Amino acid sequence: MKVVLLFCAVFILTHATYENEFAAWVSSQNKSYATPEEYQHRLGVFSDNVDKIQQLNEESNGGAVFAVNKFADLTAQEFDSKYKGYNGAAAWIVKRDMELPKIEAPATFDWEPTGKVTPVKNQEQCGSCWAFSATENIESVYMIAKGLTNANFKPLAPQQIVDCDKKDGGCNGGWPYTAYEYIMSAGGQDTEASYPYHAVNQACQFKPADVEAKISNWKYVGRNNEADMLTGVATVSPLSICVDAQPWQFYTGGVMKASQCGNSLDHCVQITAYDTSAATKYWNVRNSWGADWGEKGFIRLEYGTNTCGLADDPTSAIA
Numbered sequence: 072m073k074v075v076l077l078f079c080a081v082f083i084l085t086h087a088t089y090e091n092e093f094a095a096w097v098s099s100q101n102k103s104y105a106t107p108e109e110y111q112h113r114l115g116v117f118s119d120n121v122d123k124i125q126q127l128n129e130e131s132n133g134g135a136v137f138a139v140n141k142f143a144d145l146t147a148q149e150f151d152s153k154y155k156g157y158n159g160a161a162a163w164i165v166k167r168d169m170e171l172p173k174i175e176a177p178a179t180f181d182w183e184p185t186g187k188v189t190p191v192k193n194q195e196q197c198g199s200c201w202a203f204s205a206t207e208n209i210e211s212v213y214m215i216a217k218g219l220t221n222a223n224f225k226p227l228a229p230q231q232i233v234d235c236d237k238k239d240g241g242c243n244g245g246w247p248y249t250a251y252e253y254i255m256s257a258g259g260q261d262t263e264a265s266y267p268y269h270a271v272n273q274a275c276q277f278k279p280a281d282v283e284a285k286i287s288n289w290k291y292v293g294r295n296n297e298a299d300m301l302t303g304v305a306t307v308s309p310l311s312i313c314v315d316a317q318p319w320q321f322y323t324g325g326v327m328k329a330s331q332c333g334n335s336l337d338h339c340v341q342i343t344a345y346d347t348s349a350a351t352k353y354w355n356v357r358n359s360w361g362a363d364w365g366e367k368g369f370i371r372l373e374y375g376t377n378t379c380g381l382a383d384d385p386t387s388a389i390a
Contacts, residue, residue, distance in 0.1 A: 089118040100141055113144040124321050135327035142320050150320050155338040156198030157313045158244040169290035176301035181344035182309050186220030187211050188343050191368030193361035195270035197242035202232035203359040204339035205250035208311040209388045213284035215308055216390035225283050228266035235275035242272050247311045247339055251289035251388050259285040286388040297375055297382050304342055311386045313339040314379040326351045326371045334380030347374055
């Protein structure tokens with residue numbers, strides 16, 4: 072009994088230490104909880120996460136930096152179920168590799184200043200990363216092929232893929248390659264304006280008249296070869312990749328090293344740039360958790376070490 076009482080006292084004291092910080096965070100995030108019990112539960116989760124963030128920073132060794140952010144009241148399990156969505160390699164996919172130019176890629180390259188990358192998106196609490204990653208790639212590929220930029224291109228509708236691609240699970244997860252296959256079979260992808268995102272599974276409402284972009288095929292680009300991926304990014308387009316995002320929940324900046332994450336793929340994103348002239352060579356990766364996460368919606372991953380499994384599944388659509 073004394074041991075139990077002592078444990079409870081330590082538990083309460085530890086969480087009380089963070090109560091003011093939690094109250095300030097709740098206010099800054101415009102959060103509310105249905106019951107006092109839920110508030111206390113979230114305080115406990117927040118407290119555990121603050122301790123975890125401190126440990127991650129202590130172990131960073133010059134790599135990524137972590138901080139309390141909008142996900143600070145979620146357990147790792149809750150975060151995984153709500154904000155990721157890659158279901159693993161599809162067994163039916165036949166390997167197909169894009170033939171790349173035999174050139175040496177420049178030391179740095181960035182698609183974003185060219186206007187070929189749409190603004191950072193937010194998948195919200197829906198496991199639709201796979202649909203977002205495919206959509207973001209298709210947007211870039213189509214703009215590059217047609218000589219368009221953000222100024223004269225209408226962003227595409229990931230909700231169409233979530234609702235209408237029946238080989239995947241909508242908010243319950245899927246694969247970028249089957250998303251490409253769906254868009255090819257449907258005859259194109261509607262605009263976000265005509266098919267808004269709601270972060271839930273709905274009945275398919277595809278409107279052929281509202282198609283903004285079409286693709287003819289898709290291929291792997293430099294799979295398991297980061298040097299070839301450089302060439303792919305520099306000469307083809309920003310790439311769809313899938314990664315192990317388990318340690319990304321509290322990422323706030325810096326270059327994440329391979330030692331800071333594993334390679335059990337669970338999330339799909341988009342490589343838009345790289346810099347191999349930096350002190351720590353890196354890929355710049357656009358996420359789909361909103362521009363208020365990470366480095367304005369982006370994360371940098373160390374180049375040359377298959378950080379977070381980034382080289383396992385790089386793909387691109389073909390216009």
